[in-house]
Amino acid sequence: MSDVTQTVITTGRAWCLGPNVDTDALAPGHAMSKGIEVIARHCLEDVRPEFSTRVQAGDCLVAGAGFGIGSSREQAASVLVTLGVRAVIAPSFSGLYFRNAFNVGLLLVTCPRATDVADGDALTVAIDPRDGVTVASAQLGPLEVSPIPDFLLRRVLLGGLLNELKELKLKEKHV
Amino acid sequence: MMKPVQPDRAPQTLAQKLIARAAGRDFVTHGEIVNCQVDLAMFHDSSGPRRLKPMLEELGAPIWDKSRVVLVMDHYVPAQDEDSKRIVRIARDWAREQDLPHVYDSQGICHVVLPQNGHIVPGRFCVGGDSHSPTGGAFGAYMFGIGSTEMLGVVVTGEIWVQVPQTIRMIWDGVLQKGVCAKDMMLAMTQRFGMNGGGYQAIEYAGSTVKALSMPERMTLSNMSAELGAQVGLVAPDEVTRQWLGQLDQPVNLDPTDIHHWQTDEGAETQDHHFDGAALSPMVAAPHSPANTRAVSEFAAQSIQVAYVGACTGAKHADMRAAASVLSGQRVAQGVNLLVAPASLRDLALAKADGTHQILKDAGAQFLPSACGACAGYGNTIKGDVNVISTTARNFKGRMGDPQSQVFLASPYTVGASALRGRVTDPRTILNTP
Numbered sequence: 335m336s337d338v339t340q341t342v343i344t345t346g347r348a349w350c351l352g353p354n355v356d357t358d359a360l361a362p363g364h365a366m367s368k369g370i371e372v373i374a375r376h377c378l379e380d381v382r383p384e385f386s387t388r389v390q391a392g393d394c395l396v397a398g399a400g401f402g403i404g405s406s407r408e409q410a411a412s413v414l415v416t417l418g419v420r421a422v423i424a425p426s427f428s429g430l431y432f433r434n435a436f437n438v439g440l441l442l443v444t445c446p447r448a449t450d451v452a453d454g455d456a457l458t459v460a461i462d463p464r465d466g467v468t469v470a471s472a473q474l475g476p477l478e479v480s481p482i483p484d485f486l487l488r489r490v491l492l493g494g495l496l497n498e499l500k501e502l503k504l505k506e507k508h509v
Numbered sequence: 510m511m512k513p514v515q516p517d518r519a520p521q522t523l524a525q526k527l528i529a530r531a532a533g534r535d536f537v538t539h540g541e542i543v544n545c546q547v548d549l550a551m552f553h554d555s556s557g558p559r560r561l562k563p564m565l566e567e568l569g570a571p572i573w574d575k576s577r578v579v580l581v582m583d584h585y586v587p588a589q590d591e592d593s594k595r596i597v598r599i600a601r602d603w604a605r606e607q608d609l610p611h612v613y614d615s616q617g618i619c620h621v622v623l624p625q626n627g628h629i630v631p632g633r634f635c636v637g638g639d640s641h642s643p644t645g646g647a648f649g650a651y652m653f654g655i656g657s658t659e660m661l662g663v664v665v666t667g668e669i670w671v672q673v674p675q676t677i678r679m680i681w682d683g684v685l686q687k688g689v690c691a692k693d694m695m696l697a698m699t700q701r702f703g704m705n706g707g708g709y710q711a712i713e714y715a716g717s718t719v720k721a722l723s724m725p726e727r728m729t730l731s732n733m734s735a736e737l738g739a740q741v742g743l744v745a746p747d748e749v750t751r752q753w754l755g756q757l758d759q760p761v762n763l764d765p766t767d768i769h770h771w772q773t774d775e776g777a778e779t780q781d782h783h784f785d786g787a788a789l790s791p792m793v794a795a796p797h798s799p800a801n802t803r804a805v806s807e808f809a810a811q812s813i814q815v816a817y818v819g820a821c822t823g824a825k826h827a828d829m830r831a832a833a834s835v836l837s838g839q840r841v842a843q844g845v846n847l848l849v850a851p852a853s854l855r856d857l858a859l860a861k862a863d864g865t866h867q868i869l870k871d872a873g874a875q876f877l878p879s880a881c882g883a884c885a886g887y888g889n890t891i892k893g894d895v896n897v898i899s900t901t902a903r904n905f906k907g908r909m910g911d912p913q914s915q916v917f918l919a920s921p922y923t924v925g926a927s928a929l930r931g932r933v934t935d936p937r938t939i940l941n942t943p
Contacts, residue, residue, distance in 0.1 A: 363886030367592035408656030429709025
């Protein structure tokens with residue numbers, strides 16, 4: 335990430351969830367024929383009914399293992415972007431969800447101690463040119479996280495794969 | 510002294526060979542990230558045109574190779590409401606505009622329609638805009654699910670990155686009991702490893718039990734690799750694969766070399782788990798997780814009101830036959846609604862030809878369109894506070910359309926037996942009664 339100076343992604347409130355939060359809880363099937371703004375209103379309605387109305391831009395989700403299991407529907411990641419969530423921190427993610435999240439500009443951070451974070455804690459998430467992604471909790475201090483490949487961090491900083499493809503297209507025009 | 514192993518001669522897993530070919534390499538190493546050329550990209554009415562069209566227009570980019578794209582309308586057909594109609598109309602209009610050569614509209618569910626039309630053959634590298642895309646692995650193809658934006662990347666560039674996975678081998682030996690099938694094997698694995706136990710690695714199903722399975726049964730294993738959190742679920746191709754592909758309406762004739770190369774080499778690095786197929790009993794997953802599984806005997810008092818034979822996972826011709834073998838000459842219990850949504854029109858035709866369809870109708874089954882239906886909870890949903898026993902793959906809360914409903918996952922044998930008795934029933938108790 336030599337072309338990036340330290341970027342604080344967010345300092346925001348932690349919303350804690352349990353393990354195995356599935357895609358159907360994030361983007362319920364009954365709303366899937368609608369646009370992303372409508373699906374977002376139903377995000378986590380069966381898990382934390384207050385979430386979609388109370389969440390604020392810059393907040394983070396902190397979940398147990400297996401976050402995002404289930405469907406390939408990337409709306410399950412896009413709804414969080416729509417609601418202003420900047421990052422999800424969990425001990426493990428569904429591999430398919432992991433790809434989808436970075437493709438729509440949502441940062442996922444694998445963190446073994448995620449379940450120690452208390453609901454409402456303040457989390458600072460940053461991307462550093464030397465250290466890659468870092469997470470610090472106001473209550474627990476810096477948290478150990480798994481490294482993320484540079485090309486995925488760059489993708490998130492660009493806001494997702496669509497923007498990356500646009501950039502690629504522009505470069506082709508110049509050549 | 511041992512000879513040093515040349516990297517390009519080192520034993521490889523089937524997954525490594527499939528990725529190496531697609532990456533234009535002789536050899537790939539576990540953990541490395543490589544770019545692969547995509548042989549086939551499949552998407553459906555929900556993940557496809559309605560998402561891809563606006564993004565392609567925004568980019569001003571064409572489809573890289575239309576001959577490698579397959580569009581299947583299965584999620585929102587038949588359209589139930591205005592939103593569904595709009596989504597299906599977008600798909601149809603776009604398919605026409607783009608003059609796509611491979612479009613299957615209301616023919617059945619993508620993961621079943623694809624192989625039935627010869628699109629999935631050993632050695633190919635494929636992506637699908639749906640999480641049950643690992644179904645293609647049953648044919649020895651590397652196939653996995655991706656989201657719509659990632660599909661956009663594939664449709665524009667023809668390429669996708671993968672991190673070369675470890676191979677977890679699920680080795681099953683022994684002869685399955687009558688009334689026990691691939692779905693029970695799968696539920697036993699989700700019970701043991703959990704829904705993310707596959708860790709996005711490659712699973713390979715092997716052993717004498719797997720070798721003895723028909724292609725539709727192997728497809729059930731590969732399909733539910735998604736429920737193990739694997740990227741792919743592979744079965745090495747063999748004579749069963751060759752014969753199945755050779756009997757299609759438009760047969761795919763495999764060369765023996767197509768089979769010989771696509772095997773995991775002796776001595777390749779794998780993580781192996783062993784299972785006793787002969788000791789396996791029918792399994793049932795209780796609400797609200799496919800991993801919440803126990804043996805059928807532990808659910809003996811559980812009443813059910815709806816029995817659902819449907820989805821890519823559990824409504825192929827072989828699945829309907831399994832349900833019919835239990836229900837033959839009988840009627841479902843009073844108060845039970847037996848719903849059958851054949852996985853494809855081909856499966857429905859096969860069921861009609863061999864009498865399976867009639868047996869199920871005589872038992873009181875109501876036939877639904879060959880589409881995703883209630884499984885995804887998108888269209889035809891199951892409403893109310895009811896207990897459902899289903900051949901589908903997922904029972905997340907609200908999955909079939911109503912958070913009140915309790916969905917139990919089981920094999921088509923167990924679903925048939927449970928429909929007959931009105932409570933969760935071990936199909937062996939019916940099949941073994943003379």
